[in-house]
Amino acid sequence: MIAVCHAFDLIPFLKLLVAGASFGLSIFTDVRYKVSQHQRELGLTKEQLKAKGWDVDKQANLLEEYQEMKDNLDIDNWENIRGPRPWEDDNTKYIELIEKRAKEVKEKQAKMGSFWAG
Numbered sequence: 001m002i003a004v005c006h007a008f009d010l011i012p013f014l015k016l017l018v019a020g021a022s023f024g025l026s027i028f029t030d031v032r033y034k035v036s037q038h039q040r041e042l043g044l045t046k047e048q049l050k051a052k053g054w055d056v057d058k059q060a061n062l063l064e065e066y067q068e069m070k071d072n073l074d075i076d077n078w079e080n081i082r083g084p085r086p087w088e089d090d091n092t093k094y095i096e097l098i099e100k101r102a103k104e105v106k107e108k109q110a111k112m113g114s115f116w117a118g
Helices: 002-042 046-051 062-072 092-112
Strands: none
Touching: none
């Protein structure tokens, strides 16, 4: 008799579990369909990405990316350039640095092709 009563006490929790699971799964399926729709809207296939220089088959590894960035940085030759203060009118070194970085970004975009430009 006692075991039957406890079984009936679990029914509302089981209903809640089923409803919660269906709600949770609906969110995951919604994300899955949105991602696939976004990929279709972009219209870029793996072949097109490879043609633009992207390595789509390579698995990203955080440690390898860190090592690559660390190897490409020149930490021995650098200059500390202070950003402008609100009361300063002329900070030519900072302005030159911003213009140089903007030029580098435009060159990199031109090198990568229309994918970045557009």
